Amino acid sequence: MSGPILLSYVALWLVVSVETIAILALYHHFAQMYLTxxxxxxxxxxxxxxxLRPIEGETLTGTLLQLPAAxxxxxxxxxxxxxxxxxxxxxxxARFDAANAGITMIVICxxxxxxxxxxxxxxxxxxxxxxxxxxxxxxxxxxxxxxFCIGVDSSxxxxxxxxxxxxxxxxxxAGEALxxxxxxxxxxxxxxxGQ
Amino acid sequence: xxxxLGWLGIQVNRRSFLERSLAATFGVLAxxxxxxxxxxxxxxxxxxxxxxxxYPDNCWGYGCVNGQYANCSFYTGTWWPNACWSCSGGTxxxxxxxxxxxxYYCWCFA
Numbered sequence: 001m002s003g004p005i006l007l008s009y010v011a012l013w014l015v016v017s018v019e020t021i022a023i024l025a026l027y028h029h030f031a032q033m034y035l036t037x038x039x040x041x042x043x044x045x046x047x048x049x050x051x052l053r054p055i056e057g058e059t060l061t062g063t064l065l066q067l068p069a070a071x072x073x074x075x076x077x078x079x080x081x082x083x084x085x086x087x088x089x090x091x092x093x094a095r096f097d098a099a100n101a102g103i104t105m106i107v108i109c110x111x112x113x114x115x116x117x118x119x120x121x122x123x124x125x126x127x128x129x130x131x132x133x134x135x136x137x138x139x140x141x142x143x144x145x146x147x148f149c150i151g152v153d154s155s156x157x158x159x160x161x162x163x164x165x166x167x168x169x170x171x172x173x174a175g176e177a178l179x180x181x182x183x184x185x186x187x188x189x190x191x192x193x194g195q
Numbered sequence: 196x197x198x199x200l201g202w203l204g205i206q207v208n209r210r211s212f213l214e215r216s217l218a219a220t221f222g223v224l225a226x227x228x229x230x231x232x233x234x235x236x237x238x239x240x241x242x243x244x245x246x247x248x249x250y251p252d253n254c255w256g257y258g259c260v261n262g263q264y265a266n267c268s269f270y271t272g273t274w275w276p277n278a279c280w281s282c283s284g285g286t287x288x289x290x291x292x293x294x295x296x297x298x299y300y301c302w303c304f305a
Contacts, residue, residue, distance in 0.1 A: 025221035028214070031204030036287060037241045041280065043201055083281035084257075084305075144205035145280040163277040172275040 035144055045143050045150055045161040052152050055137055057108065057130035060117055065130055067106065068156040073178045074104030075170065078138055078148040081111030081119040085165060086147045090123055092167035096174075097127050103174055104128075110135050110146075151177025214283060239304060240287035243270060246300035249290050254303035259290030267292040270300060 034040040046052055055067040067076065077093060079086035086109075097105045107129045109116045120129045132138055141150065151160035151173040159177035164170060240248075252262035257279060259267040269278035270289040279288040288303045 021220055022224050025217045025224065028217040029221045031201070032239070033241055035201060035204035036239065036282065038243055040201060080281065082284055084286055085279055085281050139205055142201070142205060145282050162272070162275070163280045165276045165279055169275040169277060
C-alpha cells in the first residue's frame, strides 16, 4: 500500500470513529431528554400488568433475596445514596412500613456497600435493603430516575409504578397495587410515639 | 424508537464514565457547531411543554419558590406528588409559574 493511500485509509477510519462517537453522543443527548420528559418518566419501570422479571439481590445483612417473593404482595422502592429526595423519603418509608405490617417493602439502594450501610442506618433493622452497586437491578427493571416505586401483587404482577416524592406516593402505589382494605394511611410520628 | 431511547438512556447513565464522556463529546461538538470553542452544556432537565429553566430567583436549590417576577410552585402529577426526581447526580423539579403575562412551566435543578 503506497503512502498516500495508507494515509487516506487511516484518515478515513479516524473520521468514521469520530462520527460514530458523535452519533452516539447525539443519541445519548436525545435519550437523556426523553428520559426526563413527562412522557419518558411515565414509561419508566416495567409495564403495568406484566409479570415482574425475577430479581436476585443481596441485602445489607448478607441475605440473598429473590424478588418478587412468592405469594407476597409488596413495594419495591428504588433509591440511591446520592439522591437528596431519597434521603427525605427515608422517614416516610419507615413510617409506612410500621403502619402497614401486611405489606412487604423492599428498598433497592444504588451505591457502594459501605455508603448504602451508612445511608440506610436504622431503616435496615425493619426493612430489607438490597444493595445495587452497579445499578443492575435498576437497569433490569428499566428504572433510571429516582426515587421510584413499583407495586407488585401476590402473584408477582406489576400493579402500579411511578416516581414518588413522599409518603403520599407510597400510599397511592400501595393502594393501587394491593387490596385497598389492607392499606392504612401511615400514622403521623407523634401518634406513633403516643404523644 | 422511544423504547430504544429509554433503554439507551438508562444503560448509558448506569456507567458514569460513559455518560460523562458522551455528554462531554456532545457538548464539544454542539459548541463547535455554533462556533463556540468551549463546551456547551446540555440541559439535564425537561419541563412540561418544553419549558426551559426557571428564573434563578424562582429556584431554591431544586425547589420551586415565589420570586420577584413570577410565583412558582411544584407541578405535581395527577395521582400523587412526583414533581421531582434525581438522575445522574442532580435533582430536577417541574415548576408551574405565573407572571404578569400568564402561566408557564419551567424546571429547577440542583
